[in-house]
Each structure stands twice: as C-alpha cells, then as structure tokens.
Amino acid sequence: MSSIVEIKLSADQTEGTKATVAQWLKRKGEHVTINEPIIELETDKVMMEVIAPVSGVLEDIFVREGEPAEENIILGTILETAMSNPSNEQKNDREIRAEETPKNVSNDLPRKNPAAGQPDPPSTFISPAVRRLRQQHQFDLSQITGTGKNNRITTRDVNAYLSGSMDQSAAQNATYDAAAISPTAAGSEIIPHSQMRKIIADHMQHSVQTAPHVTSIFDLDLSAIIKHRKSNKQAFAQQGAKLTFTAYFMAAAIQAIKHQPKINSQFHEHGLEVFKHVNLGFGTALGDEGLIVPVIQQCQNLNLIQIAQELTRLTDKARNNQLTQKEVQGGTFTLSNHGVSGSLVATPIIINQPQSAILGLGKMEKRVVVEEHNGQDMMVIKPMCYVSLTIDHRALDAYQTNDFLSHFKAVIENWQ
Structure with a gap:
C-alpha cells in the first residue's frame, strides 16, 4: 500500500540557523532510498544534507533551489512504495549515474560489512547541478575530491576546483555567471554574493x-x-x-x-x-x-x-x-x-x-x-x-x- 510522506527539516537540524536549498539531488519522479541524501542545504556555517525518510518515488518538490528551507515547512513529498518493484525512472536514473561515474571510481564497489566496521564506499551519485557545471566547463570529475556524504562531489567542491585550477580571468568565469556581472562604471563590476555571504x-x-x-x-x-x-x-x-x-x-x-x-x-x-x-x-x-x-x-x-x-x-x-x-x-x-x-x-x-x-x-x-x-x-x-x-x-x-x-x-x- 502506497502513502505520501512529507520531507521536512526539523528544528534540531539547523538550531535556528537559516538554511537555503542549494540543490535537489533527485528529480521529481525519480526513485529514492531511505537514508539516501536527496537535498543539499547551505547555511552560513556548513553544507548539510537532508536524507530520504522512506524509500519510494519523489512525488513533489515545493521548495526550489535558492529558496529558504525553514523548519517544519514541507520541502517535498515522497510516494512510499515497495522496494521490490522499482519504477522505470529508477532504472533510467541508474543508467544516467553509470554514464556520469568518474573513470577512477569502480562500479563494482565493495559492499559495507556492518560487522567489519568499514566506511561506506565513495558515492557515485552526480547531482544535476554538478552535471551542468561539468557540461559548461568541461572538467574531469576524477580530479575533484568530494566533501559530501561518502565523498560525494558538491557544487562547492566544483567551484573550489575551478577557482584553484584556472588563471584569474578563467576563474572569475567559473565562479560567477557572466550574465550576472554587470559593469556599473568604467573599471568596476558587480560580483554577485554567494549564498553564504x-x-x-x-x-x-x-x-x-x-x-x-x-x-x-x-x-x-x-x-x-x-x-x-x-x-x-x-x-x-x-x-x-x-x-x-x-x-x-x-x-x-x-x-x-x-x-x-x-x-x-x-x-x-x-x-x-x-x-x-x-x-x-x-x-x-x-x-x-x-x-x-x-x-x-x-x-x-x-x-x-x-x-x-x-x-x-x-x-x-x-x-x-x-x-x-x-x-x-x-x-x-x-x-x-x-x-x-x-x-x-x-x-x-x-x-x-x-x-x-x-x-x-x-x-x-x-x-x-x-x-x-x-x-x-x-x-x-x-x-x-x-x-x-x-x-x-x-x-x-x-x-x-x-x-x-x-x-x-x-x-x-x-x-x-
């Protein structure tokens, strides 16, 4: 039997700190697994992740990227389903992930043995935002060290890599949207504020x-x-x-x-x-x-x-x-x-x-x-x-x- 489960941010997750949705790690209609990261939030302190409360299909997204994520507000909903019947979306998502997996990350990852106390294997998940940045700047994901859960690569990791690997003018193009930088006078420009700022x-x-x-x-x-x-x-x-x-x-x-x-x-x-x-x-x-x-x-x-x-x-x-x-x-x-x-x-x-x-x-x-x-x-x-x-x-x-x-x-x- 299916049921709708709300995705909310509890008070103890932010302790009064304002948070903003940096990116959704899943698209509407994609399959999610319980305890899998589905949202990346940015505060003035850290990047944090919201995990799926249940397994199922992401039914709706109510708070979009760039919008504030407040406690007890419904961020989205999941249609809870049985794990034994994955949807076509789940299959397609696995195919996309396989294509986007960095070359130095094996698809045949070792499974975690709870008794052995081994760490989780590196994440092969590539978020839509990271994919867009890769398409825009044509960089090799295998050269970036991820700081998200299970070493997942976040947009902040990408921006830090781009800023450090290019010359000054190229770094500016990588960090900021050129269309958002408008000259206000000769020799000046407006640099958009980061979410943290x-x-x-x-x-x-x-x-x-x-x-x-x-x-x-x-x-x-x-x-x-x-x-x-x-x-x-x-x-x-x-x-x-x-x-x-x-x-x-x-x-x-x-x-x-x-x-x-x-x-x-x-x-x-x-x-x-x-x-x-x-x-x-x-x-x-x-x-x-x-x-x-x-x-x-x-x-x-x-x-x-x-x-x-x-x-x-x-x-x-x-x-x-x-x-x-x-x-x-x-x-x-x-x-x-x-x-x-x-x-x-x-x-x-x-x-x-x-x-x-x-x-x-x-x-x-x-x-x-x-x-x-x-x-x-x-x-x-x-x-x-x-x-x-x-x-x-x-x-x-x-x-x-x-x-x-x-x-x-x-x-x-x-x-x-």
Whole structure:
C-alpha cells in the first residue's frame, strides 16, 4: 500500500540557523532510498544534507533551489512504495549515474560489512547541478575530491576546483555567471554574493539590531605563555596537537568564565539563562568564502592539551569543508583571534545570537612598557597584545565585563 510522506527539516537540524536549498539531488519522479541524501542545504556555517525518510518515488518538490528551507515547512513529498518493484525512472536514473561515474571510481564497489566496521564506499551519485557545471566547463570529475556524504562531489567542491585550477580571468568565469556581472562604471563590476555571504550579512545585521553592543579593552602581557609554549610545543605536536596562542586564550577564557559565570549566558525577556557547561566557539576565516565558527563542546573540564587537540582537529576540518552541523552548533561563548591576520584591536560583533559576549584577541607586538623596580620606573620591552570583550548590554554591565577581563589577564600573565 502506497502513502505520501512529507520531507521536512526539523528544528534540531539547523538550531535556528537559516538554511537555503542549494540543490535537489533527485528529480521529481525519480526513485529514492531511505537514508539516501536527496537535498543539499547551505547555511552560513556548513553544507548539510537532508536524507530520504522512506524509500519510494519523489512525488513533489515545493521548495526550489535558492529558496529558504525553514523548519517544519514541507520541502517535498515522497510516494512510499515497495522496494521490490522499482519504477522505470529508477532504472533510467541508474543508467544516467553509470554514464556520469568518474573513470577512477569502480562500479563494482565493495559492499559495507556492518560487522567489519568499514566506511561506506565513495558515492557515485552526480547531482544535476554538478552535471551542468561539468557540461559548461568541461572538467574531469576524477580530479575533484568530494566533501559530501561518502565523498560525494558538491557544487562547492566544483567551484573550489575551478577557482584553484584556472588563471584569474578563467576563474572569475567559473565562479560567477557572466550574465550576472554587470559593469556599473568604467573599471568596476558587480560580483554577485554567494549564498553564504548573504546569510552572514543577514546574521550580522540581526545581531546589531537585536543587542546593544559595548566593548571593553585591556592590554595583555604574553611573556609567560610564550615561555611555556617554547618548552612544550614539541611535546604537544607528538600528541597530535598544535600548541597555538589560541589554545592558551581558550583555556584562560574557560577559567575566567568559571570566575564570572554570567559571561557564559543567553538573554531572554523573562531572565538571564546562565549555562553550567561551556561550549566554546572560535571564528575561523575561510578566505573570500566567509567565516565559520566551529564549537568545542563541553570544554569546561578540558586541560590545555585536550583543548589544543580539539582546536587542531576542528580547524583542519573547517578549512577542508568537512565540518558537520553538530560541530558548529550549541555554542555558549565565542572567541575571535583576529590578531592572526594582523589586526591590533577590534570590537567583534556577537556572531552567534543570542550569546551574551564575544572575546577578541589582537596581534602580538613588542611594546615599551613602564614598570616599577625597587621604587624606580623603568622602560621594559615586552610581547603585548590587546584583548577585548564585546557584550550584549541587555545581559551584562561593566562590572561583569571588566571582572572577566581582569581574571583572564591574570591567568595569561601568571601562566605556570
């Protein structure tokens, strides 16, 4: 007996993040298998997939590519059917997939043995959007490493490949639709926004409109952590962790949150929700593509090496476009080490509303500092940087802000 099953996006899949349909991986009338990816969504954080809730035939598509995918909205429907009687569409689809399979991918793939715990074989599915790009630019799919489920090639993978393999003018033609780039004056052009940039822009505007931002700035002597890092960097590397300054900043932020818990909170109209756990997000730049914030979950009890290991793992995944939705959700506090790109001081916007604060760290530089020794003022050269805390002034005041920064400063400057 056949039945119509709705395809919906649950609230826990996006956690309030706006998502857009990047592409449908199946066409109307094609056969789908339960747990098979059928929609590719794009958020300001990651690409994610929606899987088929049942096996059957894709009956209808209600939310088209480029349109917003909201929770509990019906994206499409599947006519649930028995697996034993595949439709002609299913057969035709298999034939199309066989023609589109990259040459270096065998059609005789090994089957997964659940008892052996082997990973799923590489996906041979080529989405319609990827097919169009291949026809337009005539490239070899076997040269592209897929980042979708089971290494499936996504449109983002294709665009990244085209941008990196062509000269500047060819890359522009590959990344942007030439018809969409119109000159506005001599020597200028309009470059269309990517979906990620549109969502980031909307996210930032929402944050500024929602929360009154106030920033406090302290200076920071990095002498103690530089000395500790020099002595321990190699030992950490042997355990798979890059001992960066960001790891120290995270560890100190956790200690400062324990001292001033209200920093790790969320503002509600009826009260302030103070979290007992610390899910620490850190801003990671993706070049021209935008910004992403991976989250180290439950890090309130992690030591420095555990923080460094997680930081290394998530940073590598972010830069290789391999983060899962779970790895960018649930943050309660965010750190932005903008100094890595040369910035001395900044007042970051609270990236992830409704968090109450974001910590910013500037570039380290040697400065002359006046210190008192034996009753005499002396000029000393020290490695210094500026640290800022931007708060939602609805939730926090100067007292909590400066109390947090004072404790953060003390932890860093007295690192043992």
